[in-house]
Amino acid sequence: MSAKTSQHPAAAATAGEPATTTYREAMRAAIREAMRRDDRVFLMGEDVGSYGGCFAVSLGLLAEFGPERIRDTPLSESAFVGAGIGAAMGGMRPIVEIMTVNFSLLALDQILNNAATLLHMSGGQVNVPLVIRMTTGAGRQVAAQHSHSLEGWYAHIPGLRLVAPATLADARGMLWTALEDPDPVLIFEHGSLYNLRGTLDEDAGAVDIDSAAVRRTGGDVTVISYGGTLGKAMTAAGELAADGIDAEVIDLRTLRPLDDATIMASVGKTHRVVIVDEGWRSGSLSAEISARIMEQAFFELDAPVRRVCSAEVPIPYPRHLEEAALPQVDGIVAAVRAVVR
Amino acid sequence: MTRKTAPSTTAGGARIPQARPPGEAGPAHRFDLLRQMMFIRQFEDKCVELYSGGEIHGFLHVYIGEEAVAVGVNSALTPEDSIVSTYREHGHALVRGVPLDCVMAEMFGKTTGCSYGRGGSMHLFDVSRRFYGGNAIVAGGLPLAVGLALADKMRGDARVTACFFGDGAVAEGEFHECMNLAALWDLPVLFCCENNRYAMGTAIERAQAQTDLALRAESYGMPAWPVDGMDVLAVAKAARLAAESVRSGGGPHFLELKTYRFRAHSMYDPDLYRDKAEIEQWKQRDPITALAGQMRAAGELTDTDIESARDEIAAEIDASVDSARAAPAEPVDDLTRFVYSRRSS
Numbered sequence: 184m185s186a187k188t189s190q191h192p193a194a195a196a197t198a199g200e201p202a203t204t205t206y207r208e209a210m211r212a213a214i215r216e217a218m219r220r221d222d223r224v225f226l227m228g229e230d231v232g233s234y235g236g237c238f239a240v241s242l243g244l245l246a247e248f249g250p251e252r253i254r255d256t257p258l259s260e261s262a263f264v265g266a267g268i269g270a271a272m273g274g275m276r277p278i279v280e281i282m283t284v285n286f287s288l289l290a291l292d293q294i295l296n297n298a299a300t301l302l303h304m305s306g307g308q309v310n311v312p313l314v315i316r317m318t319t320g321a322g323r324q325v326a327a328q329h330s331h332s333l334e335g336w337y338a339h340i341p342g343l344r345l346v347a348p349a350t351l352a353d354a355r356g357m358l359w360t361a362l363e364d365p366d367p368v369l370i371f372e373h374g375s376l377y378n379l380r381g382t383l384d385e386d387a388g389a390v391d392i393d394s395a396a397v398r399r400t401g402g403d404v405t406v407i408s409y410g411g412t413l414g415k416a417m418t419a420a421g422e423l424a425a426d427g428i429d430a431e432v433i434d435l436r437t438l439r440p441l442d443d444a445t446i447m448a449s450v451g452k453t454h455r456v457v458i459v460d461e462g463w464r465s466g467s468l469s470a471e472i473s474a475r476i477m478e479q480a481f482f483e484l485d486a487p488v489r490r491v492c493s494a495e496v497p498i499p500y501p502r503h504l505e506e507a508a509l510p511q512v513d514g515i516v517a518a519v520r521a522v523v524r
Numbered sequence: 525m526t527r528k529t530a531p532s533t534t535a536g537g538a539r540i541p542q543a544r545p546p547g548e549a550g551p552a553h554r555f556d557l558l559r560q561m562m563f564i565r566q567f568e569d570k571c572v573e574l575y576s577g578g579e580i581h582g583f584l585h586v587y588i589g590e591e592a593v594a595v596g597v598n599s600a601l602t603p604e605d606s607i608v609s610t611y612r613e614h615g616h617a618l619v620r621g622v623p624l625d626c627v628m629a630e631m632f633g634k635t636t637g638c639s640y641g642r643g644g645s646m647h648l649f650d651v652s653r654r655f656y657g658g659n660a661i662v663a664g665g666l667p668l669a670v671g672l673a674l675a676d677k678m679r680g681d682a683r684v685t686a687c688f689f690g691d692g693a694v695a696e697g698e699f700h701e702c703m704n705l706a707a708l709w710d711l712p713v714l715f716c717c718e719n720n721r722y723a724m725g726t727a728i729e730r731a732q733a734q735t736d737l738a739l740r741a742e743s744y745g746m747p748a749w750p751v752d753g754m755d756v757l758a759v760a761k762a763a764r765l766a767a768e769s770v771r772s773g774g775g776p777h778f779l780e781l782k783t784y785r786f787r788a789h790s791m792y793d794p795d796l797y798r799d800k801a802e803i804e805q806w807k808q809r810d811p812i813t814a815l816a817g818q819m820r821a822a823g824e825l826t827d828t829d830i831e832s833a834r835d836e837i838a839a840e841i842d843a844s845v846d847s848a849r850a851a852p853a854e855p856v857d858d859l860t861r862f863v864y865s866r867r868s869s
Contacts, residue, residue, distance in 0.1 A: 225678070256705070257701070257704060257705065257708065259701035259704065261667060261698045261701055262667050262670060262698060262701030262702050262704070262705045263667075264667070265664075265666070265668055265670065265671060265698070266667050266670045266671035266674055266705060267671060268667065268668055268671055269669060269670060269671015269672040269673075269674065269675070270671040270672070270674045270675040270678075271671070272656060272671065272672060273606075273671065273672040273674070273675025273676060274679070275674075275675045275678060292661060292664060293664070296661045296664055297659075297661075297664060297667075297668060301657070302862050302864075303642055303862040303863055304642055304643040304649070304657070304658070305639050305642070305643065305647070305649035305657065305862075306637070306638075306639040306641065306642045306643065306649065306862060307640060308639070308649050308650075309651060309657070341863045342863050344864070364866075366865050366866075
């Protein structure tokens, strides 16, 4: 594939017009654009080159950019994530891909003790402009070591910025902004989203990575979600609308730092909140958001905050049990009914 | 990829470089090395005193006995090269040229410190001198060195990244991942293993199935050899040979610098796990005394030279203590600085 004849399905469309694409292709287009715009950008990770990426995100990029910039690594998460940190310190703009958030634990030392910490312990001297992309979440029957949603753990760590693109526009636009950030940014891509199909303007570009987005406006209840559960929250809102319950759906987009202002503005309008989080309930991102609502908007609430989270069990293999373990549309609908009754 | 073997592996197993490095050091160079070692020693003696007096806190890991390693390796580097070090890094920072006042102020946690006081003894940084810390996770600095070298290689910069770590790091998974990655990608890293025989309180024989650490590095296909880490001239020579090879595209090299710390692991350590006789035996090989003795015997050094160097260094260190004591502490209002580059809520 040459640099000028992209096989991106949207490439045939007239600039500025909506074209059909997928989340996977939008992510690939974002990587391609970043590689073309900035020589310092390179992609590194397990099977990103010859294989085309475990989730086929980087398919075709090796042919376009070569093995120096589409860099296959050995199965050494700690070394290649740490090498990404070192290369970022040395002036490059690496994109490191980790296959799943479960595997990222093998690099947790580097992410926490170095990427998140170097700026501080060097008294502001050492920037780590690194982007780490990883797949998160369940729903594909890949059992208990490939399915967890551990972004809430990362959200605990000062020094990191976390984003979770849930739409095509965010899949297309968050990467460039993340690469421009002087600090480490972790991008969590829910595994169920790669085949998400929709339309995207051909000239869609960078988007902010600071704020939450209201994906559906409503006055009766605020449903807060992100990543892989946004679609479920939107479906639930549709069902509730048929029953006359008007839900506002917030897509957090950025998991750290949280956009408190958007959340509290919505709580001030609806006075009722349901948080949907594919992480386990205990010590989760949903727990943090709930606590912040208590701290900042307690007197706005007409009902206790409710949460729809994953069951506190390692994700099981059988489909019916996996489905039962995860937040589902019915559970979201039931939680909303419970707070608006 | 072509695999390289150590340049001078012999049948007898002595893996000492045979080639004579260019520009063999003269008396002035030897005196410079001696003075640098004395400088580190006197700095750390002062730190121990200040720690005991309650003026500096936290962990303090002194390098006393190991000075020949930092001084010898640094003598082979240029200001363009990079250094990644450990939590026992006062010596590396000082020989790198991080100003004494800044290092001392860092020990005091003051804003004039080389890490603005935020790091302390274990986290000395000076990016302007390409000194990338002060890493207190054993083997945690190795991936950073690999990455710095990767950036240099991708840009075509002929730099060496010298990465210091101890024998304890060789037991970590990160060590092996990094040996493999550096060799696989032919990266310009000079791995400097400071083998002081103890991972905190655990003797190397009790922690490593194969105690020939150079041999283990060699298994990754990089030139590796042991060096007498108590002999600064031997270290300098080996480091020069290795650094020049790394710089000229020879890929990563590994030096196993056999050394010994004369004091405990940290100020908290009662040092119950070593024989006093063993410590005394190694002290007979004190790198400062050894070089001074050699130079005296060769007529290159007098007692007066030593005394005046010692007095000059002491005066500099005393001044740095005064300056650190007088330096401002950071206001508590600034607590959350340096977490993000652009401040966020």
